[in-house]
Amino acid sequence: MPNLRAIETFVKALEGGSIASAARQLGISPAAASQNIARLERELGTRLITRTTRSMALTEAGERYLARVGPVLDALEKAQSDLSLIHGQLQGKLRIACMSAFGRHVLAPLLPAFTARHPQLEIELLIADRYVDVLKEDVDISLCYRDVLEPGMSVRQLASVPRFLCASPQYLQQHGSPQTAQELLEHACLLYRRERDGRLMRWPFTRDGQRSDPQQRIATIGNDIDALVEFAAAGGGIVWAGSFIVHDYVRQGRLLPLTLKPGRKGQLQFENAPLDFFACFKDRQYVPAKVRALVDYLLEELQQQAKLS
Numbered sequence: 001m002p003n004l005r006a007i008e009t010f011v012k013a014l015e016g017g018s019i020a021s022a023a024r025q026l027g028i029s030p031a032a033a034s035q036n037i038a039r040l041e042r043e044l045g046t047r048l049i050t051r052t053t054r055s056m057a058l059t060e061a062g063e064r065y066l067a068r069v070g071p072v073l074d075a076l077e078k079a080q081s082d083l084s085l086i087h088g089q090l091q092g093k094l095r096i097a098c099m100s101a102f103g104r105h106v107l108a109p110l111l112p113a114f115t116a117r118h119p120q121l122e123i124e125l126l127i128a129d130r131y132v133d134v135l136k137e138d139v140d141i142s143l144c145y146r147d148v149l150e151p152g153m154s155v156r157q158l159a160s161v162p163r164f165l166c167a168s169p170q171y172l173q174q175h176g177s178p179q180t181a182q183e184l185l186e187h188a189c190l191l192y193r194r195e196r197d198g199r200l201m202r203w204p205f206t207r208d209g210q211r212s213d214p215q216q217r218i219a220t221i222g223n224d225i226d227a228l229v230e231f232a233a234a235g236g237g238i239v240w241a242g243s244f245i246v247h248d249y250v251r252q253g254r255l256l257p258l259t260l261k262p263g264r265k266g267q268l269q270f271e272n273a274p275l276d277f278f279a280c281f282k283d284r285q286y287v288p289a290k291v292r293a294l295v296d297y298l299l300e301e302l303q304q305q306a307k308l309s
Contacts, residue, residue: 003043009036010048011073014066016136018056025138090118090290096125097134098143101225102277103127105244106305107143107298114297121290129195129223134282141291142280148196154281156295159302161242161275162309166255170235178238180261181205181268188219188237190228203240204271214268229255242275247307 005026012022013033023033041048048062058066098107103125115123126132126139134142149155165184167177178184192201200221205212219237222228229246232239233254239246249255263269279295281287287295302308 003036003039006036006040006043007069008073009033010040011066011070012138013037013049013056014058016138019051021136021138089120090293091120092290093122093124094290094294095138095140096123096143096294097132097137097139097141098125098127099145099148100127100129101242101245102143102145104226105307106302110298110301113301114294117297118290118293131196134280139282140288141294143277144280146276146278148194149278149280154287155278156281158277158279158295158298159308161244161277163240163242163272163275164246164250165238165240165258165260165270165272166229166232166246166250167238167258168233168235168255169253171232171237172256174235177258178260181263181270184238184260184270185214185216185268187217189216190220190222190232190237190239191216191218192225192228193221193223195223204273206269206271208266212268243309244305244307 009019009022009026009028012025013019016022016025019033019037020030023030026033028036037049044061044065046061047059048065050057050059096107104127108125108127111123111125115121126137132139132142143158167187171188175187178187189203191203193199194201202213203216205214220228220231222231225241225245228239229241229249231237233249238258239255246255246257250257260270279298281291
């Protein structure tokens with residue numbers, strides 16, 4: 001019977017689209033992954049994958065074999081996950097993808113206590129604002145905000161985080177503090193550009209309940225919100241960011257939150273919408289015990305975080 005590791009390499013390579021992807025998921029070298037698949041083909045006496053320098057495709061035999069062993073391997077992984085919970089110890093690797101700022105300011109400080117509860121669980125963090133393919137990159141759970149949710153994913157809301165317009169005391173002393181949304185347009189605005197798709201995240205203005213896109217005085221654009229907040233703290237302009245990022249700056253007096261007066265009918269308004277964060281899973285039907293444990297822990301801990309309020 002073929003080696004289980006070889007079968008796992010074959011399935012992971014097809015899920016991830018490459019032998020290199022399978023190697024990353026399994027923690028082995030690409031050469032070792034390639035050898036595993038070659039060994040499997042020799043033992044089965046048939047070619048499963050047609051490989052070129054740029055792509056790979058299943059042969060007819062490979063398609064039939066994957067249809068048989070894929071569900072079996074998936075069932076084995078689920079059985080192992082459930083069994084670990086029965087014995088009271090979560091085991092194996094938990095691969096977490098998370099948006100950069102949330103991962104840096106919120107998730108990373110919370111994880112040590114979680115790993116202390118589950119010492120046999122190996123955590124792997126993928127902190128990135130780029131698109132993360134949970135299947136190809138073998139991610140167990142992805143933490144992201146509403147604007148970047150992928151269709152078809154199973155999700156659960158974790159937190160709704162307020163956002164604040166902030167500027168440094170030096171900037172406000174020199175340029176004054178905007179009192180209305182219309183006045184805000186004349187100030188040096190620091191805007192965030194999403195790395196994953198290059199989209200410029202314009203601020204949410206409305207007029208009589210309808211979305212409006214007025215001309216802003218954009219002083220600086222950046223693809224890292226932490227850098228923009230530092231820019232604002234140094235007197236560079238006004239930034240709009242989540243409470244978990246600006247919390248310490250405000251507490252230290254390096255940034256001051258701004259409050260705009262509501263406009264009358266026909267006037268411009270600034271709609272200060274919160275950031276809603278979600279946990280996303282790749283399988284709607286089955287959530288592994290280790291993922292459920294992390295979600296339950298985060299739901300409990302996030303309610304107690306002052307920087308999220």
